[in-house]
Amino acid sequence: MIRVLLALFLILAAVPALAVDPDEVLADPALEARARAISAQLRCMVCQNQSIDDSNAELAKDLRVLVRERLSAGDSDEAVISYVVSRYGEFVLLKPRFEMKTLILWGMPVMLLVIGTVTLIVAARRRGARPAGAPLSDEEKEKLDRVLRS
């Protein structure tokens, strides 16, 4: 039943799920490819976890058209994204920017890897320091010899 929420929402949002319409597509393939790449980074504000590239909601279409307008006007990719963010807020970014409030989000993998590695190294050192590999005492050697001979 794991996908019911998603499925339900898709149904509510609009069906059939077809995003980019033929009339939106830019004539210049290079520009269109850039538009698609940018669209995949931007969230459809009224959908649940869909990029404007995947969604067929009205608002997503407006944003796709907007992105293409800015690109046609000669904006760089970053400029287009900044422009959309300035109008719709950071909520629109599917990959949040690295800043104070996303510190833990971005820092988590690095932090865990560092902590894990350090813990492992410390544990290995401690294990190495233990007399586990110490040479046998004379008594032990004698005992071992006896066992081996028998």
Added chain:
Amino acid sequence: MIIELGHYALVLALATAIIQAWLPIAGVTRGDRALMELASSAAVVCFLLVAFSFAVLTFAYVTSDFSVRNVWENSHSLKPLIYKMTGVWGNHEGSMLLWLLILVFFSALVSLFGRSLPETLKATVLAVQAWIAGAFALFILLTSNPFARLIPAPGEGKDLNPVLQDIGLSIHPPLLYLGYVGFSVCFSFAVAALIEGRIDAAWARWVRPWTLAAWTCLTAGIAMGSYWAYYELGWGGWWFWDPVENASFMPWLAGTALLHSALVMEKREALKIWTVLLAILTFSLSLLGTFLVRSGVLTSVHAFATDPTRGVFILAILVIFIGGAFSLFALRASHLKAGGIFAPISREGALVLNNLILTTATATVLTGTLYPLLLEALTGDKISVGAPFFNMTFGLLMLPLIAVVPFGPLLAWKRGDLAGAAQRLFAAAAIGLVVAATCYYAANGGPVLAPLGIGLGAYLILGALTDLVLRSGLGKVAGGVAWRRLTGLPRSAFGTALAHIGLGITLIGIVTVTAFQTEVVAEMKPGAMIDVGRYSLRFDGMRQGRGPNYTEERGHFTVSRGGVAVTEIWSSKRLYPARRMPTTEAGIRTFGLSQLYVSLGDQMAGGGIVVRIWWKPLILCIWGGALVMMAGGIVSLSDRRLRVGAPSRARKAVLATGAAE
């Protein structure tokens, strides 16, 4: 009447679970064997009661008894029989009952197959299982009763959500739950070990088959769900990093780590404390997944706040079980003795690295899934974390993991020879590079990362095969000897190789589709031609059709290659009148491991229709790889080493006959 009996059976199941939760524990503390043995029979009785209850609900669905509210809300008399039956778990109440059914099913299995378990351990494990079962039975009875009546009974039902009327979705939840809930056994074993303060290699040998079984089912469930989303949702995606998907992916990642650490514990008695922690963590993530999906918290924090009964109840279960288990861990983990020693470069070392990366990946997915919720709840700031974030972070973590996978099986336990392993993997790595170079050349340059990813997949597959070749001594000894050695290898060696090969296949599929798929969006009128990949499609027009509980418009396409018609594709838009809901049924044709995917859009004013067509190269590798991974799990599960009871029983039987003579 029968409905009330089903309801009553559920109440009795709750009562049985309460008995099973306390008396065996009392038996363990007092050393009372009769009380301990009670756990086994209680587990079986509890399973029979819940099974009866579930059968009653299924009966209500099959007979379209609309006096049951749940049936009325989710069924329709004209619905095909198969969907009447699978519709039982196509809704909140029914799916929770299925969850409970699978949980008590696993308890009953432990009680039936666990004859050779130490009796205190068995009693404690079954008691812990019963705590979980009791909590969920209570949840169902108090907040999500599937047997609630509706009087007067309506004449017709509201039908199941049409998107869910699909064979893929019918199999998906039970598989997923078998995986989710299968980890409850590992959890119960871990908690029991903490309560007893004792843990040894025998414990790991008990936990590993359960982990393997749960992991195999979860792999199947996730792959099935992914394929279902691919062909049903209509835009050709197969993984969306949706929170609901992440909820099932996190237990899988943690379960994969558990699978590997339990191996170290079984063979070398090392990593005991870590394995216990992972077992708790894995099931906690399953519970968290249930909470995320069932509480509505994902749609929005506010939706959760408006109808909080169910959400708060599951949250309470979550807090009690996860909090309880971790507190127990904090209190008792120091009682567990640390085990075997190993050098950093060794098979243990490689498996520790595997665990480090997999755990980090799990935590990354978890943070990404919950961060927007927590940030909004704490500061009111709204951010989104979606596919681009996960692809980047998760991808970066997976690269080193995949690169070291083939090394693991080639390193010796305790102290390994890294240079030797690297030397033996030289051929695999070299061929991987050649594959990458060939892809780069064939794609006329293009992105560098994609050929490298494909090369990495080839290296992974060949690396796994290298292990089998080396262990059989192929090329060094005579063919017959090598073959005998190969067939004499433990099944778990093949299981490992298969699972790693499967991973390689999936990787190749993912990279190829992502980098090399082609997509065409166009408005087509009947008779229009369009080129996609190596094929051309001609649109032949729309036709009307009718199914048992829907009407449809089907677009007909003829596929040709080099001017010769090869096949045809139907792609349709359906309307389910009971819910006035349209769906798209994508038209898909398979060519080898690749597929053509056709989806219909809006009808345009000029008589044309918007059509979206994809050429998806090697897409079947994604799920084919998952199938191979599952095969690895099953082969490994059949290893005689894991059938714990068998050898000891046989020996006892031999002794008994010897004594009789």
